[in-house]
Amino acid sequence: MASGHRDIDPRRKPRQVRAxxxxxxxxxxxxxxxxxxxxxAGTTNRIAERARVSIGSLYQYFPNKDAVLAELMxxxxxxxxxxxxxxxxxxxxxxxxVVRALVRxxxxxxxxxxxxxxxxxxxxQLSAELRETITRHGEQRVAQVRDVFARxxxxxxxxxxxxxDLVVFTVELNTHRLAAFQQPVAxxxxxxxxxxxxxxxxxxxxx
Amino acid sequence: MASGHRDIDPRRKPRQVRAxxxxxxxxxxxxxxxxxxxxxAGTTNRIAERARVSIGSLYQYFPNKDAVLAELMxxxxxxxxxxxxxxxxxxxxxxxxVVRALVRxxxxxxxxxxxxxxxxxxxxQLSAELRETITRHGEQRVAQVRDVFARxxxxxxxxxxxxxDLVVFTVELNTHRLAAFQQPVAxxxxxxxxxxxxxxxxxxxxx
DNA sequence: CCAGGACCTGAGCAAAAGCTCATAATAGTG
DNA sequence: CACTATTATGAGCTTTTGCTCAGGTCCTGG
Numbered sequence: 001m002a003s004g005h006r007d008i009d010p011r012r013k014p015r016q017v018r019a020x021x022x023x024x025x026x027x028x029x030x031x032x033x034x035x036x037x038x039x040x041a042g043t044t045n046r047i048a049e050r051a052r053v054s055i056g057s058l059y060q061y062f063p064n065k066d067a068v069l070a071e072l073m074x075x076x077x078x079x080x081x082x083x084x085x086x087x088x089x090x091x092x093x094x095x096x097x098v099v100r101a102l103v104r105x106x107x108x109x110x111x112x113x114x115x116x117x118x119x120x121x122x123x124x125q126l127s128a129e130l131r132e133t134i135t136r137h138g139e140q141r142v143a144q145v146r147d148v149f150a151r152x153x154x155x156x157x158x159x160x161x162x163x164x165d166l167v168v169f170t171v172e173l174n175t176h177r178l179a180a181f182q183q184p185v186a187x188x189x190x191x192x193x194x195x196x197x198x199x200x201x202x203x204x205x206x207x
Numbered sequence: 208m209a210s211g212h213r214d215i216d217p218r219r220k221p222r223q224v225r226a227x228x229x230x231x232x233x234x235x236x237x238x239x240x241x242x243x244x245x246x247x248a249g250t251t252n253r254i255a256e257r258a259r260v261s262i263g264s265l266y267q268y269f270p271n272k273d274a275v276l277a278e279l280m281x282x283x284x285x286x287x288x289x290x291x292x293x294x295x296x297x298x299x300x301x302x303x304x305v306v307r308a309l310v311r312x313x314x315x316x317x318x319x320x321x322x323x324x325x326x327x328x329x330x331x332q333l334s335a336e337l338r339e340t341i342t343r344h345g346e347q348r349v350a351q352v353r354d355v356f357a358r359x360x361x362x363x364x365x366x367x368x369x370x371x372d373l374v375v376f377t378v379e380l381n382t383h384r385l386a387a388f389q390q391p392v393a394x395x396x397x398x399x400x401x402x403x404x405x406x407x408x409x410x411x412x413x414x
Numbered sequence: 415c416c417a418g419g420a421c422c423t424g425a426g427c428a429a430a431a432g433c434t435c436a437t438a439a440t441a442g443t444g
Numbered sequence: 445c446a447c448t449a450t451t452a453t454g455a456g457c458t459t460t461t462g463c464t465c466a467g468g469t470c471c472t473g474g
Binding site: 016018043044045055056058059064065 | 460461462463464465470471472
């Protein structure tokens with residue numbers, strides 16, 4: 001593979017609407033292609049073809065293939081971040097309703113494309129910097145949920161940190177799985193059972 | 208890529224111990240290489256190099272790269288399958304002890320190499336036939352667990368199928384995650400909390 | 415309306431990876 | 445030991461793929 005020069009990002013930044021459009025079409029196409037073929041087999045030529053754009057255009061906006069995936073990742077994180085307002089919206093109500101809101105949020109976040117999400121996280125060499133961002137995002141999410149639970153009167157667990165960790169990922173992973181392969185179990189049933197399990201766990205032994 | 212003829216498996220079958228040894232070394236090396244580099248970047252040349260075997264030898268036992276991964280998958284499934292005896296071993300005791308045994312089993316199954324497991328499942332084009340085998344294996348596991356729970360007096364859930372599905376995958380996925388990236392939460396705490404959550408869920412609302 | 419920048423094109427280069435095949439080494443057998 | 449079947453080797457062929465660059469087309473400000 002040609003290595004090229006090592007400038008940080010010598011690529012053009014869009015100045016006309018037309019260019020912004022092209023960039024978006026490339027990213028949209030990339031999302032589809034990566035999701036369908038995986039990262040390695042999702043070639044830049046395939047992406048360009050799907051975007052109905054020449055391969056040269058792709059490399060005018062992205063210095064290399066990794067950068068395309070990185071940009072998708074950044075966009076996904078931005079969409080999924082909770083503002084303090086979002087966090088407050090979550091807090092009131094019964095424990096069950098809080099948990100349900102959490103589950104719904106997870107489901108929403110996987111609406112777009114679960115396979116892509118996995119590829120973004122587990123394949124493709126993301127920069128150390130971006131990995132850092134992702135980690136921080138995850139930690140922030142855990143901390144936010146921790147906050148919500150800490151304030152809720154019905155929560156009774158031995159080890160709040162461990163509990164939050166378990167809950168967040170149980171919700172996340174199960175949702176992920178259900179979204180990825182259309183499972184036999186129906187969405188509604190799944191949501192109810194998951195909410196039930198988590199709620200009862202958080203409520204603790206008394207009750 | 209050279210396509211070659213389409214015989215089903217024109218490759219040599221080992222007749223001397225020496226050959227069996229070579230085959231094993233290739234598979235062991237492949238497991239390491241795939242785990243470290245992923246499927247696409249885990250090249251056949253790298254595998255051969257790591258196995259200290261020439262690339263030609265690799266292709267004497269495997270018709271192509273996919274077949275190497277497929278063989279690893281088959282071996283993993285074989286190791287993880289429960290005999291009826293295993294299933295019986297699981298049944299007696301309190302509900303909590305049953306669940307704990309389930310969790311321990313999952314942890315054991317991820318001991319060898321979680322990254323490889325993910326790659327086997329999610330990357331690499333496995334044959335339709337093999338996919339079928341994997342699916343059946345999963346269904347069989349779910350059915351076995353279902354059996355165990357169905358017989359246990361303390362289990363009280365609305366929808367047994369949904370519950371088993373949720374439980375099996377919650378255990379599986381959380382274990383997977385913990386094994387894959389050494390998480391902050393310690394193993395023992397994790398096991399206890401997971402067992403606790405699942406047990407309480409299965410026990411149902413009335414204590 | 416035209417000059418010059420912004421944007422787009424795609425043939426094709428260089429590196430990498432899957433895989434073959436002619437040949438050599440080794441093991442088993444009478 | 446001689447002879448054959450089995451196993452091992454690795455240079456290199458072929459295809460794939462990331463990416464470049466020389467030369468176009470389109471847009472906008474003056």
